[in-house]
Amino acid sequence: xxxxxxxxxxxxxxxxxxxxxxxxxxxxxxxxxxxxxxxxxxxxxxxxxxxxxxxxxxxxxxxxxxxxxxxxxxxxxxxxxxxxxxxxxxxxxxxxxxxxxxxxxxxxxxxxxxxxxxxxxxxxxxxxxxxxxxxxxxxxxxxxxxxxxxxxxxxxxxxxxxxxxxxxxxxxxxxxxxxxxxxxxxxxxxxxxxxxxxxxxxxxxxxxxxxxxxxxxxxxxxxxxxxxxxxxxxxxxxxxxxxxxxxxxxxxxxxxxxxxxxxxxxxxxxxxxxxxxxxxxxxxxxxxxxxxxxxxxxxxxxxxxxxxxxxxxxxxxxxxxxxxxxxxxxxx
Numbered sequence: 001x002x003x004x005x006x007x008x009x010x011x012x013x014x015x016x017x018x019x020x021x022x023x024x025x026x027x028x029x030x031x032x033x034x035x036x037x038x039x040x041x042x043x044x045x046x047x048x049x050x051x052x053x054x055x056x057x058x059x060x061x062x063x064x065x066x067x068x069x070x071x072x073x074x075x076x077x078x079x080x081x082x083x084x085x086x087x088x089x090x091x092x093x094x095x096x097x098x099x100x101x102x103x104x105x106x107x108x109x110x111x112x113x114x115x116x117x118x119x120x121x122x123x124x125x126x127x128x129x130x131x132x133x134x135x136x137x138x139x140x141x142x143x144x145x146x147x148x149x150x151x152x153x154x155x156x157x158x159x160x161x162x163x164x165x166x167x168x169x170x171x172x173x174x175x176x177x178x179x180x181x182x183x184x185x186x187x188x189x190x191x192x193x194x195x196x197x198x199x200x201x202x203x204x205x206x207x208x209x210x211x212x213x214x215x216x217x218x219x220x221x222x223x224x225x226x227x228x229x230x231x232x233x234x235x236x237x238x239x240x241x242x243x244x245x246x247x248x249x250x251x252x253x254x255x256x257x258x259x260x261x262x263x264x265x266x267x268x269x270x271x272x273x274x275x276x277x278x279x280x281x282x283x284x285x286x287x288x289x290x291x292x293x294x295x296x297x298x299x300x301x302x303x304x305x306x307x308x309x310x311x312x313x314x315x316x317x318x319x320x321x322x323x324x325x326x327x328x329x330x331x332x
Contacts (some may be wrong), residue, residue: 014279020260021283025116026290027253028107033295039245040233041104044254045097046225051258053218059211059262078212086216088202092195093220097228099191100257102184109181111297116287117156117310118185120280123317124149125193133197145317148309155306157182214262277318281311 031039057071064070079086106115124146130136138146203213229237236244284307291297 014282016263017276017279018282018286020256020263021280022116022286022290024256024260025107025119025283025287026112026294027249027256028104029110029112029115029291029295031250031253032104032108034249036247037245039243039250040229040236041108042101042225042229042233043237043242044104044250044257045100046222046229047254048100048258049097049218049221049225051255052262053215053222055259055262056211056214056218060209060215063209063211074212075215078208079216082208085206085208086220089199089213089216090220092199093217094224095191095195095198096217097221097224099188099195101228102188102191105184106181106188109177110185111291111295113284113288113291113297113299113303113307114156115181115185116284117307118153118182119189120149120284120310120314121153121186121189122192122196123314125189126196127193127317129193129197133201141319142317145313148316149313152306152309152313155309156303159300159302159306277314280314284311 032041060074061068061071064074103119106119110118127138127142127146131138199213199217203210208216229242288297288299288307292299
């Protein structure tokens, strides 16, 4: 029975990861091009951090036996009484705020399919930071996968550099500049790789739970997020209000962005690397197919080949060879 439940959770994990990966890219794109008042992305990032903080507090509350006293005690012991440990989280908290703002810029200038494929470059940046920060070695197949990933993303980007006719079909939102979107996505990938590996390093270096770390992360992200709002959008906030352009869809997007990472964190324990790679590939395919119907996306042969290379690189990077082959690969 336990084995059957584990198998069921694997498939639930696959569906959850696929839907979350595809839905976020598609939803961000739609939110940036739809007709109507344009919401401020800086406020959406701030509200996502707030929703994430509330979600993590609830999870820790549940872990502590639904006791407010135990929740306060856990926060006091693991956060308040360990100020230096908490301050370590300042770095990734600031980086994640900048990264999430950059993702909105990317979604404003890239169609959902291109955005989804390009954002897989975070595998490359995470790998490089793994070598630089965690001092891990990559095996030959992983280096090969990174080269294939670069070629695939380059093909996807070059397939979209023809005269930007599709950009004129955008009903609303900012003017489209594909290279601005690519630069924003690439910068977000670098920040994602660094913050993810840094966060992994401090997680492994302490006995603080994942949810408590996320409470620290979200709590420290709030002042950075607020500073970003005031720095870039103060004039609009003061004249139109903080929630200008918000409706039910924007609140859904805020919640999706906030809970997406937490949702993934809860299900990945049931999913191996191959399954996660499969979920990523399915999300790319889903984004491409839905983009055709939702955004009149023009799927070219070059884009398709580049996408196949990216999906192949995800599987290749995730593949773990048998131990004897692993030992031989380390000598290369």
